Amino acid sequence: MGKPVLSVINPIKNIGKWEINIINNFRACNTFKESGVEFIFVYSEEGDESINSLIGKLDCYKNCIFRKDHGNSIYSAMNKGIEESNGEYIIFMGSDDTFIRKSIELMLKKLEGPEKYDLILAEMFLSTDKISNQFSGNKFGGGIASRIHWFLGSPRVHQAMVYRRNFILVNKIRYTTKLRVTSDYIFTSEVCSLNPRILKIDRAIVIYNINGFSSNFSLAYNYYEHIVGFIVTKRLRLYLPFIIVSRSLLLILRGLKSFLKAIYKKREPK
Numbered sequence: 353m354g355k356p357v358l359s360v361i362n363p364i365k366n367i368g369k370w371e372i373n374i375i376n377n378f379r380a381c382n383t384f385k386e387s388g389v390e391f392i393f394v395y396s397e398e399g400d401e402s403i404n405s406l407i408g409k410l411d412c413y414k415n416c417i418f419r420k421d422h423g424n425s426i427y428s429a430m431n432k433g434i435e436e437s438n439g440e441y442i443i444f445m446g447s448d449d450t451f452i453r454k455s456i457e458l459m460l461k462k463l464e465g466p467e468k469y470d471l472i473l474a475e476m477f478l479s480t481d482k483i484s485n486q487f488s489g490n491k492f493g494g495g496i497a498s499r500i501h502w503f504l505g506s507p508r509v510h511q512a513m514v515y516r517r518n519f520i521l522v523n524k525i526r527y528t529t530k531l532r533v534t535s536d537y538i539f540t541s542e543v544c545s546l547n548p549r550i551l552k553i554d555r556a557i558v559i560y561n562i563n564g565f566s567s568n569f570s571l572a573y574n575y576y577e578h579i580v581g582f583i584v585t586k587r588l589r590l591y592l593p594f595i596i597v598s599r600s601l602l603l604i605l606r607g608l609k610s611f612l613k614a615i616y617k618k619r620e621p622k
Contacts, residue, residue: 355438355439355440356388356389356390356415356438356439356440357388357389357439357440357441357460357463357464358381358388358389358390358439358440358441358442358443358460358463358514359389359390359391359392359433359437359438359439359441359442359443359517360377360381360389360390360391360392360442360443360445361392361394361430361433361434361437361442361443361444361445362374362377362391362392362393362394362433362444362445362446362447363393363394363395363426363429363430363433363446363447364393364394364395364402364403364406364447365395365396365400365403366400366402367402367403367406367447368401368402368405370447370448371402371405371406371409373447373448373449373450374406374447375406375409375410376450376451377391377445377449377450377451378391378410378413378416380451380452380453380456381451381456381460382415388460388464389415389439389460390415390416390417390437390438390439391410391415391416391417392417392419392433392436392437393406393410393416393417393418393419394419394420394421394429394430394432394433394436395418395419395420395421395429396420396421396423396424396429417436419432419433419436423529425529426565427527427528427529427531427535427536428527428529430444430527431526431527431529434517434520434521434526437517439517440463440516440517440518441463441472441514441515441516441517442514442515442517442520443511443513443514443515444510444511444513444536445511445558446511446561446564448561448563448564449511449558449559449560449561449564450558450559450561451557451558452477452556452557452558452559455474455555455556455557456557458553458555459472459474459514459553459555459557462551462553463514467551468516468549469516469548469549469550469551470515470516470519470543470546470548470549470550471513471514471515471516471519471543471544471548471549471550471551472513472514472515472550472551472552472553473507473508473512473513473550473551473552473553474489474508474512474513474514474552474553474555474556474557474558475488475489475490475491475508475512475553475554475555475556475557476489476490476493476508476509476511476512476556476557476558476559476560477489477490477493477556477558477559477560478490478493478559478560478562479559479560479561479562479563480562481559483559488554488555488556489512489555489556490556493508493509493560497598497602502540502541502544502545503541503591503594503595503598504598504602505537506536506537506540507540507544509558509560510536510537510540511558511560512556512557512558512560513540515543516548519543519546519548520543523542523543523546525539525542525543526539527539528581528584528585530580530584531577531580531581532569532577533565533566533569533573533574533577534574534577534578534581535577535581537578537581538578538581538582538585538588541581541582541585541588541591542585542587542588545587545588545591546587571603571606572603575599575602575603578595578599579592579595579596579599582595
């Protein structure tokens with residue numbers, strides 16, 4: 353197998369009910385070109401029967417790579433995936449997220465073109481969206497504020513971002529394992545702070561499952577981790593005052609909105 357265009361890094365754990373989704377994602381990417389995409393599945397040392405089942409089905413493919421990780425966390429697994437990847441570009445997927453076949457094929461053709469980009473921002477649908485034949489995606493999934501500036505929120509859902517691998521390696525960007533849920537935002541913020549060459553694709557490439565592990569954490573906790581992430585990341589410390597002020601204001605505005613909504617509801621005639 354030659355050098356792949358894209359490495360799909362997929363941490364896996366207790367994936368029994370998502371096995372068919374993972375296999376379908378693999379098939380969606382590999383209709384483009386058999387050796388154009390590699391899948392790197394990273395699992396903890398403990399493993400489980402669901403991992404063994406997936407290995408039994410996909411290990412026969414040369415562009416499927418299974419690696420153990422000693423860190424036993426999702427962000428440690430992503431870092432392991434970066435180290436093991438071979439593609440010119442990398443993307444991170446969850447086992448419960450789904451590639452949109454036609455859009456992935458279009459994106460892969462762009463990645464193979466002569467123009468090279470450090471960061472590709474595509475669109476996505478949320479798993480709760482009513483999806484029509486349009487591919488433009490959910491414009492509000494990453495937050496309206498993020499369209500103003502990246503430090504206000506993630507520019508896109510993480511699974512709809514593609515990174516040039518060499519840009520990540522040269523700048524020594526990795527996920528911080530000190531965070532439980534927002535290290536992906538910190539990772540992308542660090543990339544954006546380096547003024548990467550960006551390509552925006554106005555097309556949804558993935559359906560993002562909003563019921564993943566991150567849904568177990570409150571907005572306040574997410575903002576707390578944003579602040580911690582900017583503290584521990586040297587390149588981002590310059591922006592720390594903006595993060596503290598912006599996150600505080602966003603929480604105040606959300607609280608005010610909830611308060612006014614509650615007042616309005618009380619005044620509604622029964």
